[in-house]
Amino acid sequence: MEAKQYIGIHLDWDYGKRELVCSMNGYVERALQEFTHTPPKQHHYGPSKIIRPNYGAKVQYVKDDTTRPLDKTKINYLQRIVGKFFYYARAIDNTMLHALNDITTATSKGTEVMLVAVSDT
Numbered sequence: 001m002e003a004k005q006y007i008g009i010h011l012d013w014d015y016g017k018r019e020l021v022c023s024m025n026g027y028v029e030r031a032l033q034e035f036t037h038t039p040p041k042q043h044h045y046g047p048s049k050i051i052r053p054n055y056g057a058k059v060q061y062v063k064d065d066t067t068r069p070l071d072k073t074k075i076n077y078l079q080r081i082v083g084k085f086f087y088y089a090r091a092i093d094n095t096m097l098h099a100l101n102d103i104t105t106a107t108s109k110g111t112e113v114m115l116v117a118v119s120d121t
Contacts, residue, residue, distance in 0.1 A: 009091055024092050031084045070110035078107045078118055 004011055012021040070078075082103050089096035106114045 022092055024088060027088050027092075028085075031088070034084070035081055065106075065111050065113050067112040070112065070115060074115055075107060075110040078103070078110055078115065081118055082107065 003013065008024060008027075010023045010025060012023070013019075014021070082100055085096060086100050086104075089100055103114070103118055
C-alpha cells in the first residue's frame with residue numbers, strides 16, 4: 001500500500017514537496033557483472049564521442065568504418081547489452097539515451113569497432 005517499488009524501480013515519495021525520486025539501486029553494477037565488464041585502465045570514449053568540427057578549415061567527411069562485420073551471435077550480444085541499459089535509461093537516467101541510440105544504429109551493421117567500443121571482448 002505504500003507504493004515503494006514498481007517494475008523494479010524503487011519509489012521514494014515526498015508528498016510534502018510533491019516529489020517522486022526513482023532509483024534502481026545496483027542495476028548498473030549487476031548489468032556490468034552480467035556482461036563480465038572489467039573497468040578500463042584508462043578512460044576511453046564510447047561510440048558517441050564528439051569530434052568538434054572546424055568550420056571552414058577544410059572539407060570534413062564522415063569517417064567510414066571498414067572493419068569486418070560481426071556474425072549474428074556477436075550482434076545479438078550487442079543487442080542484449082543495449083536492451084539491458086535501455087530499460088535503465090528510459091526509467092532512470094535519460095542522459096544515456098543518446099549514446100544508446102548511436103550504439104543501436106551502428107549495431108544493425110555491427111562491426112569490430114562497435115564491439116570493441118561497447119564491450120571488452
